[in-house]
Amino acid sequence: MMICSYNILTIDDDPTILDAYASILIPYQKTSLEDAVLQLEELHNIERSDIEPIEKSMNFKIYQANNGLSGIDIFLQKYKEGLTIPVCIVDMRMPNGIDGLETALRLKQIDPCVHIIIATAYSDRTNKEILDALKNNTYYIRKPFNSEEIYQLVYSLSLSYYATKTIQQLNNDLELKIEEELEKNRQKDLLLFEQAKLAAMGEMIGNIAHQWRQPLNILSLLFQKIYFMHKNNSLDAEIIDSVQNQAMDTISHMSQTIDDFRGHFEPNKEKVYYDLSSVINSTVTLLEPSFNLAGVSIEMSMQDGIRLYGFADDLKQVLLNILNNARDAIVSNKIADGKIILKTMLMSDAQEVFIKIDDNGGGISEQNINKIFEPYFTTKHKSQGTGIGLYMSRRIVEERLNGTIAASSVNQNTSFGILFPITTSLKDTDGK
Ligand SMILES: Nc1ncnc2c1ncn2[C@@H]1O[C@H](COP(=O)(O)OP(=O)(O)OP(=O)(O)O)[C@@H](O)[C@H]1O
Ligand SMILES: [Mg+2]
Structure with missing residues (x-):
């Protein structure tokens, strides 16, 4: 049987009561007669008799104090040493120094989880007064008390204390x-x-x-x-x-x-109104020389007058990623007349913007198309790609533009579509 040891503090100005607590709570000891009988039985292989000692599973270590202040001193000392005292039995009326209620309040200031049992024969405070002052984890017993009741109460309160502590620890962890x-x-x-x-x-x-x-x-x-x-x-x-x-x-x-x-x-520090076509034009202008050199043409067909509000850089970064991917595909697949077509249009009663980017760079295989938005998915050589371009693009579109991005591939062609609401973009969404 596992024996657990729990510390219990008892405070009472009457030494006979302190002794009574100790004898109720100290572990059960076999008498020498019981021991002798058991040994005899073992020696003669006799079936075990009823004398099997009913060991109590809890081994209490009792601390005693004969007034409130020295009880608090012991409690604090043990607390500082890392030894917890889950239960304190405190006499209500003690002639020297502070009374039981005050003692209990101070103990709770040290360890708010401690269980207090207030013991008294007569009380100058009502039960309600005591319970109100101490709130939870407070119990009340009247002298003369029943030993078994005290044992059971201390036993279950100790268990409950450690259960609470364990849960707290688990929560913290x-x-x-x-x-x-x-x-x-x-x-x-x-x-x-x-x-x-x-x-x-x-x-x-x-x-x-x-x-x-x-x-x-x-x-x-x-x-x-x-x-x-x-x-x-x-x-x-x-x-x-x-x-x-x-x-x-x-x-x-x-x-x-x-x-x-x-x-x-x-990076844009502030959100600004921007014209979609001019942001796309400036991005494409930047790329055009190197694209031309690689034999890749960019064709644009844009709906004019789409005005948006937000960080224009977000969109530029997404476009750069998609356009560079298209160029890479055209170059690596040695497509003779590489072409990228970029279209913008308003959709759903001008509530949404749709940007479509098509290329004829060879397409994306069926097994890869579901993976291209995953971080670090790349089919390029280490020196040419890390595989985060589209992952970041998707996050930017979803998190910053409140939109969606999708890719499809038919034959040798790949098509990327970005759809995002114009309203969230137009209204001031600062702080989101
Ligand atoms: N237009 C396209 N045509 C063919 N394959 C494409 C196209 N766009 C993307 N891919 C495929 O998707 C993969 C992932 O693209 P992504 O932009 O996320 O990474 P990457 O271009 O490989 O590297 P990084 O952008 O980090 O430099 C690419 O390696 C490529 O296989
Ligand atoms: Mg890329």
Whole structure:
């Protein structure tokens, strides 16, 4: 039989009552006669007699105090040592110092879970007064008391105390675990957003490089021109002027590219009204040089005058992901006349915006199409794709635009559709 040991504090100014509590609660001891009989039985293989001791399952350790303040001292001392006392039996009327009610209140301040049994023969306070003051976990017994009743009460209160504590501990552990998991997810999310941004940034640097190839070429030709004309002594003020104008034009074009690029990656601090067609145009303009170089054409058919309210960057990032994927597919499948068609239209009585992006880059296999929105799903080489572009796009569309994104593929063609309500976009949803 498992013997559990529980600490019990008894406070009473009458030492005989303290002794009475101790004898009620101390563990059952076999008498020497019982022991001798049992040994004899064992020796002679006799069937066990009724003398089998009825051991009590609870082993109480009793602390005693003869007044309220020293009882509180013991309780506090044990509490600090990490030893809990689940039950205190407190005499109501004690001539020296504080009475039982005050003692009980102070014990509860130390450990709000403690169970208090108020014991009294007569009380200067009513039962209601006691229970009101101590609220829960308070019991009331009248002297002279029944030993078995006290034992049972202390026994079940001790169990209940530890059950409550265990549940509290489990709850705390659970909360901690949940918080840990949430934190892990937050970190994962942050990492994903960072990776997506870096991937998009890498793409954009590639695009700038394409954009600059031509103007750098022009600048180099202009310098060569001045150099040779100077060598031939044919350089005059008019030519210098014209070269200077051309060079300045070219440089300002290059600097415009950087501004476009920066505009794409400086996150909007505030929501703004924006025109859908111009956001799409500026995104496509940025991509066009590198797409042209790869032999990919972008055809657009847009419904004019769709005005939205929100963070335009969100949409740009989604479009960049989808357009870059289409170009990658066309290039890797060596499609001769690679073409991307981008359409926008209002739907459902102008309540929703639909953006459709089709390409003829070879399509997506049936087994892959259900996986493309999963994080880290990619069919590209490590150096070319991480597989988070579409995952992030889906999250942006669902969480920031309140919309949906879907993909379908027929034969060699892939089609992406984004549908989101214009109302949530137009009305001020700050803080959501
Ligand atoms: N237009 C498309 N045509 C063919 N396959 C596509 C197309 N768009 C996406 N896919 C497939 O979906 C996969 C996942 O795309 P996603 O944008 O999530 O990641 P990725 O492009 O591989 O890498 P990342 O975008 O992180 O650089 C791609 O690897 C590709 O197999
Ligand atoms: Mg991608």
